[in-house]
Amino acid sequence: MISSMQTSRWNAILVPVLAVILGLLVGAVLMLLMGYDPIAGYSSVFQGIFGNSYFIGETLRAVTPLIFAGLAVAFAFRTGLFNIGVEGQFIVGQLAAAWVGASWDLPPGLHAAVAVLVAMVAAGVYAGIAGWLKARLGVHEVITTIMLNYVALFGSNYVIRTMLKGATERSKDILPSASLQSEWLTNLFEGARINWGLLLALIFVLISYWLLMKTTTGYELRAVGFNPHASEYAGMNVPKNIFLAMLVSGMFAGIGGATDVLGVNGNMAISAGFTGIGFDGIAVALIGNNNPFGVIFGALLFGGLSFGADNMQRVEGIPTESIQIVISMVIYFVAASSLIKWLLGKFRRRQGV
Amino acid sequence: MPAVVEMLGITKRFNGFTANDNINLVVEKGEIHALLGENGAGKSTLMNTLFGLYQPEEGEIRIRGERVKITDPNMANRLGIGMVHQHFMLVEPFTVTENIILGMEPRKGAKIDIEKAERHVQELSDRYGLRVDPRAKIEDISVGMQQRVEILKTLYRGAEILIFDEPTAVLTPQEIGELMEIMKNLVSEGKTIIFITHKLKEIMAVCDRCTIIRKGKYIDAVSISKTNVDELASKMVGRHVTFEVDKTPAHPKEPVLQIKDLVVEGNRGASALRGLNLEVKAGEILGIAGIEGNGQTELIEAITGLRKVKSGSVLLNGKPLENRKPREIVESGVGHIPEDRHKHGLVLDYSIGENMVLQTYYKSPFAKRGVLRYNAIYEYARKLIQQFDVRTPSEFTPARALSGGNQQKGIIAREVDRNPDLLIAAQPTRGLDVGAIEFIHKKLIEQRDAGKAVLLLSLELDEVLNVSDRIAVIYEGEIVGIVDPAETDHDQLGLMMAGGGKGGK
Numbered sequence: 001m002i003s004s005m006q007t008s009r010w011n012a013i014l015v016p017v018l019a020v021i022l023g024l025l026v027g028a029v030l031m032l033l034m035g036y037d038p039i040a041g042y043s044s045v046f047q048g049i050f051g052n053s054y055f056i057g058e059t060l061r062a063v064t065p066l067i068f069a070g071l072a073v074a075f076a077f078r079t080g081l082f083n084i085g086v087e088g089q090f091i092v093g094q095l096a097a098a099w100v101g102a103s104w105d106l107p108p109g110l111h112a113a114v115a116v117l118v119a120m121v122a123a124g125v126y127a128g129i130a131g132w133l134k135a136r137l138g139v140h141e142v143i144t145t146i147m148l149n150y151v152a153l154f155g156s157n158y159v160i161r162t163m164l165k166g167a168t169e170r171s172k173d174i175l176p177s178a179s180l181q182s183e184w185l186t187n188l189f190e191g192a193r194i195n196w197g198l199l200l201a202l203i204f205v206l207i208s209y210w211l212l213m214k215t216t217t218g219y220e221l222r223a224v225g226f227n228p229h230a231s232e233y234a235g236m237n238v239p240k241n242i243f244l245a246m247l248v249s250g251m252f253a254g255i256g257g258a259t260d261v262l263g264v265n266g267n268m269a270i271s272a273g274f275t276g277i278g279f280d281g282i283a284v285a286l287i288g289n290n291n292p293f294g295v296i297f298g299a300l301l302f303g304g305l306s307f308g309a310d311n312m313q314r315v316e317g318i319p320t321e322s323i324q325i326v327i328s329m330v331i332y333f334v335a336a337s338s339l340i341k342w343l344l345g346k347f348r349r350r351q352g353v
Numbered sequence: 354m355p356a357v358v359e360m361l362g363i364t365k366r367f368n369g370f371t372a373n374d375n376i377n378l379v380v381e382k383g384e385i386h387a388l389l390g391e392n393g394a395g396k397s398t399l400m401n402t403l404f405g406l407y408q409p410e411e412g413e414i415r416i417r418g419e420r421v422k423i424t425d426p427n428m429a430n431r432l433g434i435g436m437v438h439q440h441f442m443l444v445e446p447f448t449v450t451e452n453i454i455l456g457m458e459p460r461k462g463a464k465i466d467i468e469k470a471e472r473h474v475q476e477l478s479d480r481y482g483l484r485v486d487p488r489a490k491i492e493d494i495s496v497g498m499q500q501r502v503e504i505l506k507t508l509y510r511g512a513e514i515l516i517f518d519e520p521t522a523v524l525t526p527q528e529i530g531e532l533m534e535i536m537k538n539l540v541s542e543g544k545t546i547i548f549i550t551h552k553l554k555e556i557m558a559v560c561d562r563c564t565i566i567r568k569g570k571y572i573d574a575v576s577i578s579k580t581n582v583d584e585l586a587s588k589m590v591g592r593h594v595t596f597e598v599d600k601t602p603a604h605p606k607e608p609v610l611q612i613k614d615l616v617v618e619g620n621r622g623a624s625a626l627r628g629l630n631l632e633v634k635a636g637e638i639l640g641i642a643g644i645e646g647n648g649q650t651e652l653i654e655a656i657t658g659l660r661k662v663k664s665g666s667v668l669l670n671g672k673p674l675e676n677r678k679p680r681e682i683v684e685s686g687v688g689h690i691p692e693d694r695h696k697h698g699l700v701l702d703y704s705i706g707e708n709m710v711l712q713t714y715y716k717s718p719f720a721k722r723g724v725l726r727y728n729a730i731y732e733y734a735r736k737l738i739q740q741f742d743v744r745t746p747s748e749f750t751p752a753r754a755l756s757g758g759n760q761q762k763g764i765i766a767r768e769v770d771r772n773p774d775l776l777i778a779a780q781p782t783r784g785l786d787v788g789a790i791e792f793i794h795k796k797l798i799e800q801r802d803a804g805k806a807v808l809l810l811s812l813e814l815d816e817v818l819n820v821s822d823r824i825a826v827i828y829e830g831e832i833v834g835i836v837d838p839a840e841t842d843h844d845q846l847g848l849m850m851a852g853g854g855k856g857g858k
Contacts, residue, residue, distance in 0.1 A: 216715040216723050223711070226702045232659065233689065233697045234711040235680030 014344065015337045016287055016294070020301065022340075023330030030325060036318045045323065048311025049304045055311070057185070057192025061264060063303035064194075065090070067201040068256025069281025070288055070295035071208050072249045077290045078212055079245035080225025085130055085145025087278025088152030089123040089250040093257025095156040096122035098268040099164060101174030101261065111177040112262055116200070119258035120251045126152065127250020128243060135239035141246065149274065157270045169270040180263035197259025202296075204252060209292040211248070221245050253278065283331050302327060355418030357382040357545050358403070358514060363412035365398055372398040373409070376571045378547075378564050380514070385536055385546045387556040387563040387577075389589055391786040392756050395569040396549050400516050403547075404436050405429040416514075435507025436516045439523070441499050445492040449485055449502050450474050453509050477508050482538045497528035501535065515539065516547045521555055522784050525645050525812060533559045551589070551786045553582045554815075565589055590788050600798045603822040605634035609806035610656070610775050615665035617648075617655045625651035627830040628665065633775065638797060638807040640821025640838070642814060644850050648830040649810050650692065653779055656808075657689050658682040669775060683712050688773030690764055692780045692810070698764045699752045706734035706748035709767050741766035742792070758789035765796055776800050779810045794820050814843055828852045 028038035049059050069086050076083035083089075100115040130144040166172035180196045212218040224231045224241040232238050256277070261268050284302050288294025309323035333340060358380040365373040373395045380386040390396045401407045403414065405423040414421055416432050423429050429436075443452050450471045459466045459473075474487040483501045491499060500520060507515055517536075521529045536546055536559055548560060556563055557577060565572040565588045572588050586594045610633040619625030625648045633639045643649055654660035655675070656667055662675035674682055683689075691697035699708050710719050710730050718729040734748040743762045745755055752760060761781065768776060778797060782790040797820060801807050811817050817824055818838050825832045826849040834849050 214725055216720045216725060219707070219714050219725060223700050223703065227696070227700045229696045230698060230700050230711070232679065233657070233691060235678070235683045237678075237680075 011341055011344065012289055012291075012294075015340050016289065016297065016334055018340050018344075019287075019330050019333035019337070022333045023326050026329045027322060027326035031318060031322055034318075034322070036316065036322075040316050041312055041318045041322070044312040044315040044318075045305065045308035047315070048308035051311070052190065053188070054190040054192045055307075057189025057194040059304050059307045060189075060198055061193045061195070062307045063299045064197045064201050064263070065256045065260050065277045066280055066284050066299035066303045067205065067295055068252050068259070069277050070284030070299050071201075071204060071281075071292060072252040072256070072278075073281045073285035074288060074290040074292060074295050075208055075212065075252060076245060076249035077285060078225060079221040079241070079249075080228070081131075081134070081242065081245055081249070082142050083127065083130075083145055083246065083249045084142055084282070085127060085148050085152075085278070086249070086253045086281045087274050087276075088145065088149035089127045089253035090257040090260075090275065090278045091149075091152040091156050092126045092250075093119040093123040093254030094261045094268045095152075095159060095171075095257075096254070097178075097258035097261040098160075098171045098174065101178035102164060102166075102172040102267075104178075105175070106177060108177040111175065112180055112196075115174075115178045115262055116180075116255055116258045119254045121254070123254020123257065124247045124251035127253070128247040131243040131246025134246070135242040149278070153271070153274060156268070160268060160270050164268075166267055171268040171270075173267045174262060178262055179266065180259055181266075193264050195259065195263030197263040200255060200259060204255060205292045205296060208252065212292070217244070253281075283327070286331060287334050289334075301330070354382070355415070356380060357417055358547070359415040359418075360399065360403060361413050361415070363399065363402060363409045363414075365395075365402055365407055365409050371569055373402070373566075374569045374571075375412070376566055376569075377574075378571075379574070380545060380547060381562075382545055383540055383543060384561040385540055385548055385559055387560040388547055388549045388566070389551060389553075389556060389563055389585060390566040391551060391589060391788060392758055394566050394589075396566065397518065398569075399566070400436070400518065400547070400549060403429070404434060404516065430510050430512070433511060433513035434516065435510060435512025435514070437500065437503045437507060437518065437520060439518045439520070441503055443491045443499060443502060445490075447491060448487070449489050449491065449494070449505075450487040452491060452502060453487075453506050457510070474505060474509065477505055481508065481542060482535060495528075496523050497525070497531065500524070500528075500532070504535065504539075512544075514545045514547065516549070518549050519551075519784075520548075521550065521552060526814060527644070529555070553585050553589075553787070556585065557582060567591055586787055589786075594787050594791060598794050598798065598819040600820075601802075603637045603801060605637040605822070606804065607635055608632045609635050609670060610808065611666075611668040611671075612656075613666045613668075615652075615655060615667065616663045617651045617660055618663055619648075619651055624663075625830050626655065629827075629831055631825060631832055633806040633808050635774070635806050636801060636804050637822040638801050638809055638820055640809045640811065640817040640824045641827050642811075642817045642824055642846050642850055643827035645812055647827050647850075649779070649827060651830075652827070653689070653692075653777055653810065656682075656777065657687060680712075686774035688768035688771055688776040690761075690768055690776070690778040690781050692783070694757075694760055694764055699760060701751065701753040703752060704749045705738070705743065705745050705752050705755060705763050706731045708752050708763060709734040709737055709748075711767065713771065737763075737766040737770055741769075741796075758785045761785060761789065761793065765793060769796060769800060773805065775806045775808065777808045777810070780812060781809070782811075782813070782816060790816075814846055818843075818846075826850055 031038040031041050048055055050056060069090060072086045073083055096119040097115045100118045106114055130141045130148060133139040133144050134141045160171045164171040182196055185194050186192060212222065220236050220241050224236060224238050228238050280302060284295055284298035287298035287301060305323050305327055309320040312318050313320045356379045360378040363373050363376045376399055388396050398407065402409050405425045405428050414423060421432060450467060453474055454470045459469050471487040478485045483505060485498060485501050485505060520532060524532060540546060550556060560577050562574060562576055563585065564574045567589060612629060612631040615626050615629040616624055617626040641649060651660060655662050658677050658679040667674040669685055669687065695701060713719060719726060731748050738745060738748060741762050743766060744759050781793050797807055809820060821838050824836050824838055826834045826846065828850060
């Protein structure tokens, strides 16, 4: 029994790793079929991620919002909720940060902190709407959060156009005092837009894990997620916990949006479509097994492959879509993890382990 | 004539664990043969081997004298073996007939010949006295009738040998009686039945012979006419077991729970409790007898704060409880062993250790300023696991991985150790084997002797009669009588439970 516990812990790590390898293999076969050299392809992806410090810095820049989006999805999932609205909450976070960053006047550093905080609260409350609807009226969160994504997208476009308009189709630039950019980091990575947002992301990975696993609040949230009936019998307030879970999940998404505005672009664009980051968060959380630390792994993989794919197209002329397929296959193999576990079981039995 | 089923020297291992160790089972044609063993003794493994779900490592199976290798359930079906599963495998929105023909639909051209199927189902139902309406939808019929549909399913497929996997676990006492009749009808029509159970009275009532296994090993095969409950029990458990619950007379003191004119609505809006009055005193076990659905569930939910009280009062030690939050009620001294331990008693994905603090996780010493102290939690869990003999590999094992009896012991440990003034036990021994039942009854009586009030709800009349100091009979949301267990019997209780007869004082 003890050994079976160790096996399951091993599987938690082994399954995603094997899924990645299988995904890469499928991608390689695909490149061969299309007449490309997969070894050259993958090495150009590798180059595109690790080739020089600019690439490394830009990869980490791309990974940062994915960590937040993954944390948001994973946190909700661990509490029994499927938050598809991370996209919308991310946008609300962007808008709030852009507004505070451009319109408030505060000392450097403090200004950035306040902007992040406001974005966090705004996105949390926004997600809380879906949580409240579920807790009080039993409306399924998948429906409400999808709808709220559109409200966030078009609502924020309207707000930028009417109240925050800067040059061209963008919001006013944020004041330098609200910036999360760091000259030191940028120089270290040869001009890449890596910023303090990454550090924030890592801090919030720890906070998320601590909140979920080490506090009484997390104990309640997880219990309600696993079994609301038993939780109610044990005296927990189920509606309160559902609301709280969505609130916290949205907060993670909101900080992600804030770091994007304050750390990378300096403003928010009027956009016809979604950023996609919130939806990618679902895949990131899935690859990371809904574990906060796993989310780092998922975001690195997802962000790294997507970013490195550009280099592959530049250097080898292999379309970036082939990497999208690799990512999809990885997600597929993670989702079909029972298949991998079954294969592992067969392998272990043959080894007589 | 050779025996219809012979399983000889069957051995089945899983990853080094031997679930069946050289087991023999010989079943003659036309008999009801009991397969008796505690939870986890290897009964299900043996039957799954016969049904083709597992392949044995050693041993041989003969059907009607012919040596066979049963590779899958379809092959078992062809050999005339049918299984009535404990957990029904029925499609709820489908009709009885649609469920029965699923997978082998009779056709007329490209269409399913549903009328022919219905006629066939009706015929089978009549022949064996199953009383099933072929056109009824599964979701509309009772659990007992759903089980009869499962029986029909095997008969429709031409089963001659029927395996019943703990069929009575989900049934009311009335339905159990009906099932026994059906089993007798089936064998009188030439069928053979293997009856998996750990309920000794049922074996005595209906079986011809009984094979006993214990911890994966074959113990004995006996003729029911030449044995008795005590012998079967000690063979099953491996030691002497007492059925007479060992207890001294109660010394009831002041009332702990007082319920006056309680009115509560049921799920469909109608009143489930209609002015119920009840009193439970310190130092006594009050048993509630009744047929399922007469307001027992609503009564518990009203006391524990899970259901709104429309009118009337619930007092605990003189203080009102009605319409308070579940947590306030828990903290004011109510312990609850819920009827459905998976749904209401445990968070199955939590470790057994985490489950031990399900109501107290936020209190010292388990938490300090909102941060859990897992050392204290698991230390406490270890203590309870040891005290209450919860068999688990460790306190970190998920509750889901424990057997039903050990899950229940975990819940009882948690509830009893909080030392509540009132302990509510709803069907505390449902689905458990005699060893676990004995243990749980002992714990309830210990609580009573420690001067606590115990409210016991059970659908098993024997349990109510043996454990309670007083019995209240509930019928259609009211207590229709209170009787002394020493002065009553099954017949009188049964009559009162059905709404007839007058109560005692």
